[in-house]
Amino acid sequence: MRMSERERSSMDRKIFGLGLSVEAVSLYILCAALVDEGRTVSTKSVTPTWNSDAAALTFAFGELERRGVLRKILSDLVGNDAYRIMDSAEWR
Numbered sequence: 001m002r003m004s005e006r007e008r009s010s011m012d013r014k015i016f017g018l019g020l021s022v023e024a025v026s027l028y029i030l031c032a033a034l035v036d037e038g039r040t041v042s043t044k045s046v047t048p049t050w051n052s053d054a055a056a057l058t059f060a061f062g063e064l065e066r067r068g069v070l071r072k073i074l075s076d077l078v079g080n081d082a083y084r085i086m087d088s089a090e091w092r
Contacts, residue, residue: 010035012088020063023052027060028069031085041070042082068092 011032015025030049031041039045043061050057061083064070068090074082 010085014088014091015069018067018069018091020067020069021060023056023060024063024067024069027057028064028085031064031070031083035085040082041085042080044080 009032011029015028020028027046027050030046034041034045043057046057047054061070061081065072065083068086070083071086072081073084
């Protein structure tokens, strides 16, 4: 049985072939789950479920940004940044 567009997950399995850190892959999975729930991907929405320290979260966001997986779309300049998951064709 095929999943409808509405039921399809935002997670692209290509993430596992990019050679990213465990933290970056974990963050991507968390971000994809937020998108699937219709929630905003932001540092504020991720922090309550992140199970490592703040430095690891900052590093993971940076790694995903550098590789084109996430793009920062909004910042309040005090650490609450919002992101968009980019199409996997743009990942590097």
